[in-house]
Amino acid sequence: MMNEQPQETISRQPGQSLNHDNIQAVLAKYPNAQRELLIPLLQEVQEQQGYLSKDAVIQIGKHLKLPTSKIYGVATFYNQFRFQSIGKYHIMLCRGTACHVKGSFSLLNTLQRLLKIEAGQTTRDGLFSLEVVACIGACGLAPVICVNGEFHGNLTVDDLPKILNQYRNKEKKGDA
Amino acid sequence: MINIEVNGKKIDAREGETILSALKRAMIKVPTLCHMEGLKPTGACRMCVVDVEGFNTLTPACSYPVAEGMKIKTHSPRAVRARKTIIELLLANHPDDCLYCERNENCELSRLAAEYGVRERRFTGSRNRYPLDVSSPSIVRDPEKCILCGKCVRMCEEIQGVSAVDFIRRGSRAAVGCAFEQGLNISSCINCGQCIMVCPTGALREKNSLKEVIAALNDPEKFVVVQHAPSISVTLAEEFGVNPGTDVAGAMTAALRRLGFKRVFDTSFSADLTIMEEASELVHRIQSGGPLPLMTSCSPGWIKYVEEFYPDFIGNLSSCKSPQQMLGALIKHVFAPKEGIDPAKVFNVSIMPCTAKKFEAHRPELGVDGIPDIDAVLTTRELAQLIKEYGLNLGALDPEGPDGPFGIRSTAGKMFGATGGVMEAALRTAHYFLTGKEMPNLKVQSLRGLYGTKEARVSIADLEINVAAVSGLKNAAALLEEIRAGRKNIHFIEVMTCPGGCIAGGGQPLGADTDAVRARMQALYNIDQKENMRTSHGNRMVRELYEFYLEQPLSEKSHRLLHTHYSKREVLI
Known part of the structure; x- marks a missing residue:
């Protein structure tokens, strides 16, 4: 598993959301990714975006050929993932x-x-x-x-x- | 062969099988909640734990393989106590509204609690409060009643390949839900209702339509017409304690009349009509090089699946409406005007083995001039409920025949109820269309039986036609992937969403095992063997309808009433 540092995520300033293209840029770094890369990808996207947007989950799902329900299930299993941008x-x-x-x-x-x-x-x-x-x-x-x-x-x-x-x-x- | 000893008796077990499988064969009962026949065990519920001599802990029978000389006690005090505790813990945070529950008298959890004598509350857990999900037109989800056995999740993922629901969160806050905890209606759910069929409690149920139907029946302004799907007559009796595979078409028709339906029509009639249109479409596509393989469009779960997951195959779908919608349109736009009834006063009810039909009836593209073809859909279970509510005794009613003109059917239309049946019916008629002669042997053995994927090669005149019948959408997806990868030798594919076809649909009586489904299937085959009108083109009422109104298959009139189109659907996949 990659670095698990939720604190780092939190220290990011609010409003720094990643748009669709930026998520694609993250995914492009792992062209042949399989499902075992799910958690590292979620972490990397959250690190940049501050949270996991619906769009991010859909993009990751398409990339890994995983249903969104499964990704949401994994992401809610761990405390480190959040689905709303952090407040001020x-x-x-x-x-x-x-x-x-x-x-x-x-x-x-x-x-x-x-x-x-x-x-x-x-x-x-x-x-x-x-x-x-x-x-x-x-x-x-x-x-x-x-x-x-x-x-x-x-x-x-x-x-x-x-x-x-x-x-x-x-x-x-x-x-x- | 492996020898094991169970409760002091020697039994034979097979190399590599699980303890549970050996016990089942020896007719030794161990309770299960999460076990699903044919799928890999998860060992989630621990209800099946047994005592194996020499093992320190109890062993889950569903997931532990047998070994030579194993000595097992299935009901040692320790095992029984463990099971009882599991039930008590499951009940600790379960709602107490059993009297009002859909599954009252038909709940696996309450049955187990009774079997194990759980008659007082030993633990009180804090209840999880979740909203009822009533967003879907077909299925209601009540997560408070969920015991997290995971069968719906596995059904949706491993059999149907949809994965609309999964486990979310963990520990005491774990639940089954859609992505982002949204409603089923905007998920990838195809409304098949197979999750209902495997749910041990009342956490999943169909969206009940009895209120609307009873209101319509009591409304003197409404002319309420009912149609019943091919599979209903061979499954309804099970709701009244009769053995699976008993055909009660006559008694059911009598019951429907007693309930107040003005006309009792048979969806098998419009199944015959579907065959006329679909076989013509097949012949047309083969001759004109149209998009092949042609794929059937009777199963609304499959249609939504293609729109969501395989939109590149939408052109392959037959443009035929499903038999339910065809008959609905005919009743309102052909039958009503002919009888001098205002189509706006006609209320079309259909009895379906299917929860997805409820969704289908709401589809805006299925309707003529803004009038919906179907006004309410009842499942087999709901019809049984209605019959009971009206105090009718199905066994005591004298059989009655259907109403004309849409009650006459061939056995080909009747076979729509089982996987492979549509294909068999279509081949009979395609053969006649291409050669002008009947098939020498109407029975296509390789399309019969409860297999997930069946293929057949049929020679018609100088044409070799390759066909396939699949049920369970994971099987359909496998075939579509083959075609995407370049497979070209296949002309016609029948897809039924539910494994086994409509006889095992999401609206059918609960608790049926494979043997029951096989008996239902056999009942349809028996009807085909017994009766004389065995082809759709041989149905005299179908012929009359073409002469009187539709002119010919694929005519302008038939396109207006009987055909439709589909388009790509954006959902959370």
Whole structure:
């Protein structure tokens, strides 16, 4: 398997979507690809595009002669693939052991409710996206979330509206 | 030969076979949920686990090969307890609305729960909530009732070559669904309903049309006409506990009249008509060098498959509408005016072995002057439901004959119900068209039987005609690939979407095994052997229809009512 670094994907700026031709350019590098190249291809396309668009899945399917249902099945099996472009503020929520013990499940539920999205999705205004990660490596700050590289630790569910508003306000100021 | 011992008795097993296969032959029953005859085992459900002496863990019988001297206990306390636990776990997050379930009294999961005495809830799992997928005109998917056995996925992929559904996500969130979790209607699903046939629970079912039909029957303004497909009369009885292969054409006609249908017509009549048109098309294409091989167009699943996966072969498809649509058009545009009935008041119901026919009836290109040929399609199962709901006893009804003019059929039209039947019927008529004489032997043995691909070479006058009959779209795809790769020696191909043909269609009684399908097939062959009118061109009502209205096959009038066109379809493949 090729490099599995979902973090790298996430660090890409939003809006950098690959169009049809660019997907073709990726596929052209593997002219005789068989189905065993499915995951590396999904990874490479997501790395460039930030997510797997419907068009990308269809193109990869045609290239590998695999049905889209199968590709979608494989891609949803792994946590690393996403099907919406990431938001301007990408929230990674740690569900590692330490964070779990300190109540990260409640944080997840609250964030999903506040943002009206599920993990893996992006808000309609494109501002926030939410991703669940296994362990973020900041157990001392448990429970912890990380927004575009900024860590917020020792959280309770009551802290979350404040944090979200902080980014919303930042956005408003930026607009003005 | 290998000797194994099962439950203290010696039985013979064959080299290389699985434990399950040896047990089946010895009539020793081990329950299965995910096992599919003829396909490689997946070992997903673990219902078939048995105790093998010397093995630490239980062994799945479906996937473990037999070995010399193996000592097996199929119902050791450990094995039985494991099976019971599996059922309890499957039920832990299963909906409890069994009383309202389509598969009430016909559910493999509930049958197993009863067999293993699961009568209290030991585990309560959190339910997965999924929306009902009612987007398809043919099939309803209810993922909450899915137990993830994977049979629909395998049917769709390994038998039909479609792969409209697959497993998505994993662990406790795993489900079966289409790409991007979209509706079946915009997937590559061809509506064949074979997934329904293998589903052990109520997770897959047909889109029920009984409401519309009952409403029409109760509407005094409507003139409700029914037609039944060739295979219905040899399968309907199974829904009433009668052995497979029993022909109940007469009693069924009587029941349909009691239900309130004004006319009972036979789709086998328009099957005869299809043969007249299709055989003429074949002769025409052979003589004019038209696109060959000609491919039949009766099976709506196959048509959608070609539109999606092999659009380069659309020109090879016969332009004939399917018999269902032909008869629908004739009823509204020939029968109704002749009887002085307003075609707009005619409500055409068809009884089909098929869920894809529901989709076909909705196709905009199938209709005349914007009037749909068919208004509602019922499967064999739905008809049985209707008969039961009206309190009719199929066994106690005196047989009745069909109505004229579209109730008279030849046995050739009747054979449309089984794979190879259309081809046999077509050859009989093509022979007559080309030579003016009947085929010396009407039976074409090599086109009979439950094989996925059958080929025959027939000499007609100085012509050598090569034909093939395939069922199961994976088999059809293999043949199309051969033709793409340059195979040229084939003139005419019959394709039926469902393995075995309409007798095993997605609308037929559930739970039929290969023996049952074989019995249904034999029933059609018996009809062909017993009766005298064995060719479509010999059907006097067909001849009369040409004299009275259509003039001749492929005439302008027949093109208006009986023919259509197809085009490439963009779906998520």
